[in-house]
Amino acid sequence: MGLRILSEKERQKNIDDNESNLIAQLQGVSKKFKSTKNESLHDINLEVYQEDFLSILGSSGCGKTTILKMMCGLIKSTAGKINWPTSNFQNSSENPANLSFVFQEPNLLPWMNVYDNIKLPLKIYKENSYKADENIYDIIKLVGLEGFEEYYPRQLSGGMSMRVSIARALVTQPKVLLMDEPFSALDETRRFDLSQEILKIKKEKKLTVVYVTHSIYESVFLSNRIYVMQSNPGKIFEEFDFSNQEKPEDYRFTPQFFEQTKIVSDSLKRAQNAE
Ligand SMILES: Nc1ncnc2c1ncn2[C@@H]1O[C@H](COP(=O)(O)OP(=O)(O)O)[C@@H](O)[C@H]1O
Ligand SMILES: [Mg+2]
Structure with a gap:
């Protein structure tokens, strides 16, 4: 079965069937900032299941x-x-390591080299509770930064800086990675490489990823589930699930990928018209 929009009933069934895999659940979450007149988010209902790429x-x-x-x-x-x-x-x-956040900007400290930037969270949390150096070298290898340990941020390209940022997020061995448009500042080829790589890392580390993006292509390529949002106030418009679909190695170049991109793109268009 391919990608499809979930009805409310199917969504509820998913929750019931996968209760033991439920990692996070937002129930009727709204947000109004003090400085704004209206709600920025209204009644967000959203589930994150174990090892989702959502x-x-x-x-x-x-x-x-x-x-x-x-x-x-x-x-x-x-x-x-x-x-x-x-x-x-x-x-x-007591257990700060379970969630990590990768921001849109790498936010590296310019006076620290790659190794020390990656190590930073371990310094902030209790370093002793981790096998620090061994772990850091594993992660440096995993994100393809071997040989760059002594480099400073100014010597790195945008793609390499983002790798450092991802490594820094992984160093505390999180179970859930929250990523906020992490590749949006990169050019197309770097985006391509890094999105492949993030899938590899997710698999190897058995991570659950919640990924924020405005790119339809990126969301279809990376995810097994997609929540399409509408604005003013922010709401969930539609939910897609293609968890039971195998994505082939060359998925990005398959007719299936283009078809699915079209489906999600239409949904986003409908969401915008509904605003
Ligand atoms: N700290 C804040 N104070 C007031 N309004 C905010 C604040 N943060 C975000 N907003 C408002 O909330 C809405 C959603 O913002 P945001 O979550 O940054 O959107 P997105 O990440 O989808 O671009 C926007 O209208 C923004 O102006
Ligand atoms: Mg944003």
Whole structure:
């Protein structure tokens, strides 16, 4: 079965059938910032299942970043609940490593080399609780930064800087990676390479990824589930699930990929017309 829009009933069935795999659930989450007149997000219902590659797709300003920030506790919702049903995945002060955030900009510290930038979270959290150096070298290898350990951010291309940023997010061995348009500043070929790579990393580390993007192609290529959003206020418009579909190695060049891109693109268009 290919990609399809989930009805409310199917969504509920998914929740019931996959309860034990449920990692995060947003229930009726709304957000109104003090400085704005209207709600920025309204009644967001969203599930994240274990080892999902879930994309939140929507145009600029629809509230994607705000959803991620609420999920990691950077900002508070004004209504609704965000549950992390499996306590293992709870991101608490005793267990800060379960969630990591990759921002749109690499945000590297210019006076630190690649190695020290990657190590930074371990310094901030309790370093002793991790096998620090061994782990760092594994991750450097995984993201393709071997040989660049001594480089400084100014010596790196945009793509390499983003690799450092991803490595820094992985160094605490998170289970869930929240990524906010991480490749949007990169040129097409770097985007291509890094999106392949993020799939490889996800598989190897058995990560659950929540990925925010405004790129239809990227969301279709990377995800098994997509939430399409509409704006003003930000709402979930439609949900796609293609978890039971094998994506071939050359998926990006298959007619299937183009068909599915069209389906998601139409959904986004309908979402925009509904605003
Ligand atoms: N700190 C804030 N204060 C006031 N309004 C905000 C704040 N952060 C975001 N917003 C508003 O919330 C809406 C969604 O923003 P955002 O989550 O950044 O959208 P996206 O990531 O989809 O581009 C926007 O209208 C934005 O102006
Ligand atoms: Mg954003």
